[in-house]
Amino acid sequence: MRAGAHMHPLQPAGAPGGGSGAPGHSLGRRGRGHGCSGPSLAKPVSGLGAGTGGEGRARRGAVHPPGEFRGPSCAAVALRSLLAADLRFSRQLGVCAGERSAWGSARPLLRLLEVSGHGVPWLAGTLYGLGRSESPAGREVLLNLLFALLLDLVLVAVVKGLVRRRRPTHNKMDMFVTISVDKYSFPSGHATRAAMVCRFVLHHLVLAIPLRVLVVLWAIIVGISRVMLGRHNVTDVAFGFIMGYMQYNVVKYFWLSPLSAPALFAVWNQ
Ligand SMILES: CC(C)=CCC/C(C)=C/COP(=O)(O)O
Known part of the structure; x- marks a missing residue:
């Protein structure tokens, strides 16, 4: 193959289809x-x-x-x-990329963080909350959180599918529930979700300052853990944070309320 003829701009050089040479060099x-x-x-x-x-x-x-x-x-x-x-x-x-990596013993903890920022528990928790919520204000917030989480999944899938940057070669593909585009790494879906959920929670939940700090720390640590686990490159996470931060603006702009989406709320308030 002619050098670079089919090489993707964001493709690690050592990854499959990424040309020859040592990864990263x-x-x-x-x-x-x-x-x-x-x-x-x-x-x-x-x-x-x-x-x-x-x-x-x-x-x-x-x-x-x-x-x-x-x-x-x-x-x-x-x-x-x-x-x-x-x-x-x-x-x-990527010091926790495998059990035998430098900080391999911290890998189970980081995998727990991975689950804490995963789409499945967030979607399941939001749907559960919606089913249980008895206050119209609570339902409105949860409905918008559901919309935000679905929007995030769609936007991340679209960008991953367009950019098609392979995950780092040192990543072990043992991730909790993935969809087909999750073989790609740009942007980090965990980083977009963490940044967006963080902004959402800070705007819509009344929390004491220590808890607000914890929410921000959680989002940052989820992002950093993606690189430590070897799931992502730094730029995947950095872009993910920016994208997730901006996604919240979209959610705010299209905020669903009994005024803007009466049919939706009529169904839920029956
Ligand atoms: C299957 C569902 C509902 C969500 C997929 C969540 C997921 C696996 C995202 C990938 O995150 P990274 O891009 O940070 O690895």
């Missing part, structure tokens, strides 16, 4: 080998892997007319360097 090596050029006047090239097409031509001794594409743009080189650093750093932080 070849992106960086490729970036360093090129330097960067200005915009091409020749045929436009898309994607980070595409720059290596130019590399192939150069190796075959093609002569470039003045102004023709000579290598990836500075933005592409910067992105590759960032991704290479991300892979290296994430691998170093």
